[in-house]
Amino acid sequence: MKKRKLISLILLCTIALTGCWDKIEIDERSFVLSLGVDKAPEEAGSPNKYLLTFVNPDTAKAEEGKVLDFVTYDTVAASYNAGVANLLQRFSKVHSYDHTKVLILGEELLKNADLVKDILDAFGRGHQFNSSMLVYMTTGKAADIFKIRPKMRSLLAYYITGIADNEKLVARIGSSTFLEFTKQLADNNGDAVIPDLSPSADGLTTQYLGIMKDYKHTGHLNEIETVAYKWLNGKAKGGVIEISNNTCSYPFTYFTFKRRINLDKVEKGKIYLTYNLETEGSMEEYTIASSLMDEEKLKEFEKKLENIIEMDCKDLIKKMQEEYAVDLLGVREYLYKYHTKLYKSIEKDFEEFFQRDVVINVKADVKIRRIGKSQ
Structure with missing residues (x-):
C-alpha cells in the first residue's frame, strides 16, 4: 500500500514538471558581446541611416575551452531591426543578446539628434537588450574600435568592462550603463554626458566625457574637467590628486568622495548654492629623509x-554655464527634489536661469588620514 502511494506521488510530481519544448542548442546561438552603431555613408537614394557592427566570440579559435578571439559582422540599414533581418540572411545561427556588455556610438551618429533618438528608442524598447550594458562614444567610428586587439589577450567586451571596473580607483575613467545614460537624457530634456572610448598605443583608454545637448554631441570635457564633473555630481569613488612644486609631485590618494548641496539664499532673483565636497585618503609618497609626521605640514597639504x-570645480561650473549652457551639475535635480515650489517658478526658463541667475560656490574639506610607513 505504501509503495502504491509513493509511486502515485511520484507520478503526480512528474505531471507538474515542465518540459523544454522550444529549446535552441547553445551551438545554434550566436552570442553578441558588443554592438557598434555609426551613421551610414550617405548615398543618393539610399534609405540606410545606420552602420551596425556586431561582435561575437570566435568559437573556431577556442583554446583549452576558452575563447579569446572575436569576429565582427556589419550591415547598413534604415533601422536596427531591419539591420538584424539583413544580417540573418547571411547567418545560420540565432542571435542572442543575453551577454551583450558594450554599446558604442560613433561621433557622426551623435551629431544627428533624430538618429540618436531613434536608435536609443530601439535599444530601450527591445526586450532582448540588457539595460546594464555599458554605453560609450568614440570620436571616430564605432566600427574602428572593434579592430583593436588588446595586448592582454581577451575578448574585447570583457577588456572594456574590466577597464570600467577600475572606475572605483581612478576617477577619470568613464562608465555609464544604458539605463543611467537614457535616464539622464530623460531627466535633463536631452542633456547628458557619455564616456569616451579611444584607441591608444596598447589598446583602448577612457578618460574624457562627451557632452550631449538636446540629444546631440556638442563637445568634450578634458581629463581635469571629467574628474571635476564626478566630484560635483557625487560620482567619484576613488582617485589621485597631485600637489606639484617646481621639482616634485606629491600624490594624494582618496578612497571616498562625498557631495552635499545647500541652498544658501534666494536674493534679487538669483539662487545661491554651495556644493560641499568632503574626501579623505592618504599621502604615501613624499621625499626620502623628510617626515610627514608634522601636523602643520599635513594641514598645509590639506589646504x-x-x-x-x-x-x-569652479572652472567647470563656469564652462557649463557660459560655454555649453547646460546643467549637468545636478542643479535641476536638487531644486526639483528639495525646493519644488522654487523650481516650479523657474521651470519654463530653467536653461536661461541656470546660465544667468544661479550662483554656485564650492567648499572642499580634505582630510589626510594615512601617511604610509614611517622611515
Whole structure:
C-alpha cells in the first residue's frame, strides 16, 4: 500500500514538471558581446541611416575551452531591426543578446539628434537588450574600435568592462550603463554626458566625457574637467590628486568622495548654492629623509588639496554655464527634489536661469588620514 502511494506521488510530481519544448542548442546561438552603431555613408537614394557592427566570440579559435578571439559582422540599414533581418540572411545561427556588455556610438551618429533618438528608442524598447550594458562614444567610428586587439589577450567586451571596473580607483575613467545614460537624457530634456572610448598605443583608454545637448554631441570635457564633473555630481569613488612644486609631485590618494548641496539664499532673483565636497585618503609618497609626521605640514597639504578641488570645480561650473549652457551639475535635480515650489517658478526658463541667475560656490574639506610607513 505504501509503495502504491509513493509511486502515485511520484507520478503526480512528474505531471507538474515542465518540459523544454522550444529549446535552441547553445551551438545554434550566436552570442553578441558588443554592438557598434555609426551613421551610414550617405548615398543618393539610399534609405540606410545606420552602420551596425556586431561582435561575437570566435568559437573556431577556442583554446583549452576558452575563447579569446572575436569576429565582427556589419550591415547598413534604415533601422536596427531591419539591420538584424539583413544580417540573418547571411547567418545560420540565432542571435542572442543575453551577454551583450558594450554599446558604442560613433561621433557622426551623435551629431544627428533624430538618429540618436531613434536608435536609443530601439535599444530601450527591445526586450532582448540588457539595460546594464555599458554605453560609450568614440570620436571616430564605432566600427574602428572593434579592430583593436588588446595586448592582454581577451575578448574585447570583457577588456572594456574590466577597464570600467577600475572606475572605483581612478576617477577619470568613464562608465555609464544604458539605463543611467537614457535616464539622464530623460531627466535633463536631452542633456547628458557619455564616456569616451579611444584607441591608444596598447589598446583602448577612457578618460574624457562627451557632452550631449538636446540629444546631440556638442563637445568634450578634458581629463581635469571629467574628474571635476564626478566630484560635483557625487560620482567619484576613488582617485589621485597631485600637489606639484617646481621639482616634485606629491600624490594624494582618496578612497571616498562625498557631495552635499545647500541652498544658501534666494536674493534679487538669483539662487545661491554651495556644493560641499568632503574626501579623505592618504599621502604615501613624499621625499626620502623628510617626515610627514608634522601636523602643520599635513594641514598645509590639506589646504592645497582643497584649493585644487575648488578651483577645478569652479572652472567647470563656469564652462557649463557660459560655454555649453547646460546643467549637468545636478542643479535641476536638487531644486526639483528639495525646493519644488522654487523650481516650479523657474521651470519654463530653467536653461536661461541656470546660465544667468544661479550662483554656485564650492567648499572642499580634505582630510589626510594615512601617511604610509614611517622611515
